[in-house]
Amino acid sequence: MPNTPDISSADSEGAFSDFIDSYIGEGIKNIINNIDERGLDIRGDEVVFEVDGICPPTFVYDDAGGEGEGGIGSDPGKLVFSIPFERLMELVAKKLSLPNLKKVGDGKITEVTEHYKSFGSTGVILDKRRTFKRAIKTSIGLGTFNPDEDKYDIMIRRRDRRYKQPLIEEKPKFKAVVFYVGDISYSTWGERLELEKKVVSFIQMWTDYNYGIRNVEHRFVVHDSEAHEVTQDQFYTVDNAGGTEALPAFELCNNIALSEYNPANTNFYLFYFGDGEVFEFDAESIRELLYQDSLRIYNRIGITEVMPSQGSWGSCLVDTIAPVEQGYPDIVRVSKLHEKEKIFATIKRLFGHNSEVPPAGSKEEDENIPF
Amino acid sequence: MIGIGTHPDLELLRKRVMHYAVKEFGMTLPEIRFFLLNSDEFMSVLEKGVFPVSPTNIWEGKEVITKRHRVKVGLEPGIYYEVVQCGNPSYAYLNDGNNLVNQASVMAHVCGHAEFSKLNVLQDIEENRTEKVMWLTSQVELAKRFLGDDDYRRYWNAAASITQFTRPMSQYNLGNSVEHDNIIPEEMIVDSTETKPPITYFSSSISELYGEGNAKDIRDRINVEQKRRKQRIEMSRSGYRLKAPCQDVFGFIAEHAPANESERDILSYLYAVNKNSEFIMRTQIMNEGWCMYWESKIMNKLFGEDSVTGLIDYSKTFSGVCAPRPWYRRNPYHLGFVMWKQIEKDFKKGKLSMEYTNEKDVDVKRQWNRPPKQDPIEFMRHLVRTITDFEFIRRYLTDELIEKFHLNRVPIRDAERMGLSQEDVVKHNDEWVWLNPDNIKEQMLDNFTHFHRPRIYVVDHDYNGEGALLLYHRDDNLGILKSNWIEPTMRHISKLWKSPVYLMTYDDDGEGIMASVVKHKFTEEDYPEYPDFEEVRETIRTGLKFI
Numbered sequence: 065m066p067n068t069p070d071i072s073s074a075d076s077e078g079a080f081s082d083f084i085d086s087y088i089g090e091g092i093k094n095i096i097n098n099i100d101e102r103g104l105d106i107r108g109d110e111v112v113f114e115v116d117g118i119c120p121p122t123f124v125y126d127d128a129g130g131e132g133e134g135g136i137g138s139d140p141g142k143l144v145f146s147i148p149f150e151r152l153m154e155l156v157a158k159k160l161s162l163p164n165l166k167k168v169g170d171g172k173i174t175e176v177t178e179h180y181k182s183f184g185s186t187g188v189i190l191d192k193r194r195t196f197k198r199a200i201k202t203s204i205g206l207g208t209f210n211p212d213e214d215k216y217d218i219m220i221r222r223r224d225r226r227y228k229q230p231l232i233e234e235k236p237k238f239k240a241v242v243f244y245v246g247d248i249s250y251s252t253w254g255e256r257l258e259l260e261k262k263v264v265s266f267i268q269m270w271t272d273y274n275y276g277i278r279n280v281e282h283r284f285v286v287h288d289s290e291a292h293e294v295t296q297d298q299f300y301t302v303d304n305a306g307g308t309e310a311l312p313a314f315e316l317c318n319n320i321a322l323s324e325y326n327p328a329n330t331n332f333y334l335f336y337f338g339d340g341e342v343f344e345f346d347a348e349s350i351r352e353l354l355y356q357d358s359l360r361i362y363n364r365i366g367i368t369e370v371m372p373s374q375g376s377w378g379s380c381l382v383d384t385i386a387p388v389e390q391g392y393p394d395i396v397r398v399s400k401l402h403e404k405e406k407i408f409a410t411i412k413r414l415f416g417h418n419s420e421v422p423p424a425g426s427k428e429e430d431e432n433i434p435f
Numbered sequence: 436m437i438g439i440g441t442h443p444d445l446e447l448l449r450k451r452v453m454h455y456a457v458k459e460f461g462m463t464l465p466e467i468r469f470f471l472l473n474s475d476e477f478m479s480v481l482e483k484g485v486f487p488v489s490p491t492n493i494w495e496g497k498e499v500i501t502k503r504h505r506v507k508v509g510l511e512p513g514i515y516y517e518v519v520q521c522g523n524p525s526y527a528y529l530n531d532g533n534n535l536v537n538q539a540s541v542m543a544h545v546c547g548h549a550e551f552s553k554l555n556v557l558q559d560i561e562e563n564r565t566e567k568v569m570w571l572t573s574q575v576e577l578a579k580r581f582l583g584d585d586d587y588r589r590y591w592n593a594a595a596s597i598t599q600f601t602r603p604m605s606q607y608n609l610g611n612s613v614e615h616d617n618i619i620p621e622e623m624i625v626d627s628t629e630t631k632p633p634i635t636y637f638s639s640s641i642s643e644l645y646g647e648g649n650a651k652d653i654r655d656r657i658n659v660e661q662k663r664r665k666q667r668i669e670m671s672r673s674g675y676r677l678k679a680p681c682q683d684v685f686g687f688i689a690e691h692a693p694a695n696e697s698e699r700d701i702l703s704y705l706y707a708v709n710k711n712s713e714f715i716m717r718t719q720i721m722n723e724g725w726c727m728y729w730e731s732k733i734m735n736k737l738f739g740e741d742s743v744t745g746l747i748d749y750s751k752t753f754s755g756v757c758a759p760r761p762w763y764r765r766n767p768y769h770l771g772f773v774m775w776k777q778i779e780k781d782f783k784k785g786k787l788s789m790e791y792t793n794e795k796d797v798d799v800k801r802q803w804n805r806p807p808k809q810d811p812i813e814f815m816r817h818l819v820r821t822i823t824d825f826e827f828i829r830r831y832l833t834d835e836l837i838e839k840f841h842l843n844r845v846p847i848r849d850a851e852r853m854g855l856s857q858e859d860v861v862k863h864n865d866e867w868v869w870l871n872p873d874n875i876k877e878q879m880l881d882n883f884t885h886f887h888r889p890r891i892y893v894v895d896h897d898y899n900g901e902g903a904l905l906l907y908h909r910d911d912n913l914g915i916l917k918s919n920w921i922e923p924t925m926r927h928i929s930k931l932w933k934s935p936v937y938l939m940t941y942d943d944d945g946e947g948i949m950a951s952v953v954k955h956k957f958t959e960e961d962y963p964e965y966p967d968f969e970e971v972r973e974t975i976r977t978g979l980k981f982i
Contacts, residue, residue: 071436071476071487073499079588080496120494120595121923123889125914 081147085155087118088147092159111152153273160408162415165240165274165331165363187227194226240275240331242267242282243317246299247338249288249308256371257300259401260337263368264299266411267335275331283320287313293320310342310381311349314358321361332362335414340369340381340400347384354388359395366414367398436476436487439469439529448539448742455736456546460812462729464549465560466524469542471531477518478502480528484708485520486568490575490701492591517541521552521711522564536743537752543733547726551718554819557604559714564707571704578697590698593927594705600684600891601709604717607892609690612681615674662978673896677975680892680907680968685709687893688904693933702931716886717823724771725819727757731772759841761849762875773840775815778831782811825883828876837872844869885911894939894971895981903935903953904928905981909968916940921950922957929955939981941965 156162183191199220203209208217244264271280284299285291289307293316313336321332342350358365369382382398389396399413400406439445449469456462472480482498483489505511516537519527527545529538552559561567579587602608673691681687689702715722731753737743757773760766781787785805794800807814818827837843843861845853850860850868861869895905906928908916921938929936935953939962942948947965951958964982966974974981 071472071479071483073479073482073489073495075491076482076489076493076496077500078496079491080493080500083493083496083588118497120592121920121927122596122599123891123908123924124917124920125887125889126917 084147085151088152089155089159092156111147111149150273153269156270160412160415161417162270162412163417165271165415182229182231183226184229185223185225185227187229189228191226191228195220195224198224198226238275238279238331239325239329240271240280240333241321241325242271242280242333243285243320243335244282244299245285245287245291245310245313245317245334245336245338247288247308247310247336247342248286248302249338255404256339259404259407260370261300262407263337263401263410263414264335266407267333267414270415271333283317285313285316291316308342309346310336310338311346311353314350314353318353318357318361327361333364333366334358334362335366335368336381337368337370338381339372341372342381344380344384347381350381351384351388354385354396359388359392362395364414365396367396368410368414369398369400369402371402437471439471442471444535445469445471445529445538448535448737449542451737451740451742452539452542452546452733455733456543456550456729459736460729460732462546462550463553464546465522465553467519467527467545467549468524469527469529469545472528473531477528477530481518484568485518485526485528486565486572486708487526488569488572489708490572490579490591490704492595493588494595517545519545519548520565521549521559522561523553524563524565525549525552526565534745536745536749539737539743540730540734540749540752543730543737544726546733547729548722550729551722551725551819552714554816555714555718555722555823556819556821557714557718557823559711559718561711564711568704568707571700571707574700575704578700581697587697587701590701590930591705593930594685594702596924596927597685597688597931598705598709599712599888600682601686601706602683602713603686603710604713605682607680607682609681609683609686612677612679612683612893613687613691614676614678675896677893677896679975680894680971682890682892684891684893684906687896688928688931691896692931694931717825717883719767720765720771720774720824721819721822721827722771723767724773724775727753727768727772728775759844761845762837762842762879765842765879770840770842774827774831774836777836778815778818779811782807782809782814787814825880828879832876832879834872834876837875838869843872843875885913887913889913889916891938892971894975898937898981899935901935903937903951904932906936906938907966907968907971908938908940910941910945915943921959922952925950925952925957926955928952939965 157164183194196218199218200209202221202224203218206219207215208219209215244267246260268280268282271282282296284294284296286294286299286302287308287310289309289312291313294302314334317334321327321330325332354365367382367385382400385396385398389398397414399410401410439449453464453467457464478499479495480487482495482502489495502511516533517527517529519525525545525548527542527549529541533541582590675691685702685706689699689706692702694702734743734749738746738749743749757769758766759769778787783806784803785791785807786803788805788807790805791800791803794803822830845855845868847863847866847868850863855868855870859870861871863869890909890911892907892909893904894907895903897903898905921940925936925938929952935951938950940948940950947962949960949962951960966981
């Protein structure tokens with residue numbers, strides 16, 4: 065062997081990671097579908113997945129195994145791997161053609177970071193490797209280091225010292241507050257609850273990804289005939305007390321937004337989930353509230369009708385708000401989530417480009433989803 | 436990765452090990468180069484087929500990532516002792532995390548592998564094997580640039596589907612199954628009295644010339660001439676023909692599939708790194724036992740001269756490596772080691788002789804001690820030179836030894852899973868069940884015919900006259916092929932062969948099936964003509980075509 069290079073599988077690991085990227089890209093639907101209320105399995109900055117093992121197919125007996133330790137044809141079992149959270153969300157965005165969220169507050173709050181990318185003769189943090197390299201060069205030049213003559217003195221002079229130079233970067237820091245409003249007057253359990261949880265989990269991930277995990281506050285509000293702020297756990301478990309009036313919930317969110325935060329540098333989002341069965345006067349009051357206040361407060365208002373009961377009197381809230389969406393499509397979005405297969409359609413309606421979003425509940429809406 | 440020459444203590448140990456191996460015990464060794472690897476490098480070298488380099492491929496990446504994760508979460512230990520790529524020179528890799536005693540034992544163990552590979556009848560001692568693979572790796576990296584990432588990955592994956600059908604040591608390997616020459620040997624021309632040709636041209640006017648009695652001779656001559664012509668046509672078209680089923684499916688495809696230079700480089704590389712896996716399968720028990728035998732001998736010498744210390748710890752490690760396991764999960768280190776020790780012991784007493792075998796008196800046999808003149812080590816080396824695991828077990832593993840080596844001792848949990856009956860069980864306690872050893876040897880030997888893998892053969896390379904590849908799955912009573920893997924595997928083979936591919940196999944009821952990929956379309960049809968292996972062999976031998 066002419067030389068002894070390091071033995072490494074880095075290139076093959078990279079190739080496999082690329083392969084997994086495309087594999088995930090193809091399988092985003094499954095990944096999102098399998099999100100539970102805890103969200104993804106995030107460890108540090110990585111998202112951990114478990115998928116069915118993949119290996120080259122070959123001719124193998126049905127009961128592959130037998131004597132020995134098994135081989136290429138053995139049941140490959142589960143494969144656990146992780147990818148950075150950011151990368152996953154990039155793939156999701158690409159697959160769903162989601163634009164980044166709008167951000168206000170540019171320049172008002174900045175995030176200061178320091179990178180050590182350059183070096184100089186002055187500074188605080190000594191770069192030992194570079195300093196030593198220069199010192200060796202100088203010592204060879206001066207003749208104090210010459211192994212052939214048994215001289216091994218290395219002099220480190222002041223001018224040989226190299227220091228790491230901080231490069232200060234100021235990035236605009238954005239802040240977001242996301243309100244999740246749930247109608248607890250309808251039977252939110254079973255499949256309804258599951259659908260709601262999946263969409264809420266996705267919204268949390270998506271806003272975290274866009275603004276940074278530490279920069280987003282998620283607040284939960286429930287209502288029957290009254291509105292109350294609750295924790296995330298309570299959001300999914302609290303019982304109803306009878307009656308339905310959604311307006312107080314919208315009002316409560318507006319109050320919180322205006323009284324607890326500075327609207328000038330905060331991005332507000334409001335997502336409403338319910339069976340859409342509200343009284344006509346209630347729906348009309350909400351529409352008025354949107355025109356008067358909410359449109360000025362929120363970057364996005366999403367109203368999602370989740371599995372209305374059979375024999376209900378129709379999509380009153382969604383139908384009433386639909387004209388607002390037509391007038392302000394960059395802010396208001398309504399959607400109908402009636403079955404599990406429409407989670408992606410819902411996500412795309414809530415966050416997609418206005419021009420690409422077909423009307424809520426339309427056939428076209430389902431067909432447009434790129435899977 | 437560093438040579439151990441840079442490590443004075445290890446270099447000294449290497450010299451002592453080589454001294455005992457060569458000078459004291461007369462081992463026949465090729466040049467052995469030792470290198471130290473860290474655990475990450477060790478993990479990689481294992482996945483590279485025990486070569487220092489490999490072309491980029493997703494399966495190696497997957498294995499390394501998975502293994503690292505498993506080690507991280509404690510599902511498997513991250514300790515590796517040694518791996519060696521035999522050849523001339525041989526390359527042995529040591530783990531830099533091991534202590535000196537372990538390193539010494541590994542070097543002694545490697546000597547065993549190197550000698551076994553050099554002496555064994557299957558001759559696994561290719562010249563410059565590692566260097567050749569390094570060169571092939573560089574060729575494949577060039578091929579990757581030529582093909583582009585996607586095509587490269589697709590072609591590699593297609594080839595990876597059939598690497599386990601690399602069988603250069605099979606009775607039906609390329610050399611024995613494929614004929615390349617334009618000259619048609621006489622023995623290929625079969626006697627037409629044995630096989631009736633499908634069509635017989637017969638001219639009554641010619642027969643009149645020769646007379647009625649010569650009609651059969653004429654027919655024979657015509658048949659022979661027909662066969663010669665048919666073979667000439669076949670040869671002139673492809674340059675080769677099958678004279679027997681070819682079990683080295685990958686070898687056949689690597690050599691005869693239409694491929695551009697880049698694709699051929701990929702096939703050549705994969706064939707080169709996979710071709711000695713059959714040697715391992717066929718000799719693992721003898722080979723590992725041989726290594727443990729010499730390891731123990733050399734280590735005793737090293738402990739005796741205080742080159743290494745820590746005999747108790749080493750003994751614990753040794754007995755851990757040589758722990759007995761039941762026959763269906765046999766530990767080759769244990770079984771090989773105890774069998775070699777037993778052979779040495781029996782040979783010294785003259786028990787491996789015809790006289791001893793023919794002796795009827797049990798008492799005489801028990802008292803038998805008639806040492807032969809031949810050195811036992813020479814006898815053992817003679818076995819290495821002449822047999823493989825199959826014969827090793829067939830000759831020397833008796834029912835008494837099965838009992839003695841605990842091959843018939845099954846953990847109670849496994850016994851419950853296996854659904855054993857009372858008749859099978861000889862005795863039991865809370866932890867183990869001892870089975871009747873009668874059929875165990877037979878089962879172990881059976882495994883050497885198929886290694887619990889499907890036996891697939893190339894039986895025609897111009898099936899249906901459309902240049903299609905016809906494969907045959909031999910029925911070994913091991914069940915049916917995994918059905919949902921047949922289609923993707925055949926598509927992969929079709930990608931390599933660049934023409935239709937057919938497979939003769941059978942279903943749950945033993946009824947024949949013909950699976951095919953023709954013009955990218957996969958179909959499975961009933962195939963009542965599914966032949967047994969003898970018929971297949973005969974059909975090819977007589978130059979007939981499969982229907």
